[in-house]
Amino acid sequence: MDAFNSFLATIKPLIELLYFIASIGLAFFAYLGLQQIAILKSTAATQAKRDALRLTSEQCAIYMDKIIAGQNDFNKHLKAANITWFEGWNIEIQGKEVRAHRNTPQNMQNLSKLDIGHLNQMEAFSVYFVSRLADETVAYRTVGKTFVNHMDKVMPFVLTARKDGYFQNMVTLYVTWKARAEAERLVFEQKEINSKLSKLNSVSGTASPIGSEFG
Template identity: 25%
Template sequence: MWTSSIISQSINFVLENLYYLSGIALFIIGIKQINIITTQSKVTNRREAVTLTSQLSEKFYKELVPLVDEIEFYLIENGIDISKDLRDFAKASKNKVVVNESTFTKIMEILSDDETFAKKYLYLTNQFEAFSTNFVNGVADTDLAYKIIGKVYCEEVIIIFPLIVLCNDENTEMYTEITELYTNWRSLIIKEEAEKNFNEAKENVVKPFKTIGV
């Protein structure tokens, strides 16, 4: 596996040889060797990114989604309508999350009264942040991940928006990786939906009848 140190050592080795050897032809050969090393590095990094994306996607469905379901079931039992109070209202930008005020108050009351639930809720939020970091910082393949989990991610992550609101104010920014990934993927979803609606509208336009001999 090509690591950054191995790549650096290989490039230095080539350049040192070039320093002691003369001739244009040898210099060109050295440049080609550097290009080969760089290309191999990119291929390796690409494979690693794809592998990591696959592993993270599997973790998302096997670990995070069940945790979301558990939290969601608990909130429903405590009188919170997830679809109406959270999913239909929630909004986010790269620096801000907005939720229904009454829903926020209800969830804060639950967090105050139930320490076990509060720990699970915080754990889920931290897991989402760690998960999102891989894509926001380009460690994993964001485009591939969006195709696999993008829409489900945007549905599920909203469950923790109230806690993100609680942890942020004018002087504090926390869980920014979650809000940035959500914003990016949500904008793609909106764009795809708009294009789909536009294409459907075009297909449904009634074409004028063509008459012959009139």
């Protein structure tokens, strides 16, 4: 028994050394594993961004090639068929809710002859951005203004159709882009006002009072 205890005492430092080395090895491999996970996450995020930008580019190309042509045809049809129902509406946005009202009677004449195929295309276009599969901030800089301008015109019709479950994504994207366009307009107007005020202050600050030259 004494011999066995002596043997254990002899090899104990070696066992402790091996345990220490093993701990360092485990920590090292754990560190490498964490580094690999970070690299994989970064690669996945980069790939996801590339995919989103590619999809954004594709959808903007479809918008400019097909949807704008459909919008132009729609406007031409309104004029040719003398459809005035879309005129005279006031559009209000409160939070995420959109309302349309008018003070004049509605003229429903020839409204049933409308071709709204381009609105279906706009809804399909909107799905990619509302679901965040594509980058709506990039798309806004490309087609945002024409999207908002057309929606301003057709929104009363879209809201009527939305009651039946249609055009949900299109309205959501409109609210986002309309708010952004309005904010940009206000910023521009503020800069214009500040510029005019600066010029007026410059003039009023350097002009001498009338009669001051006569001491």
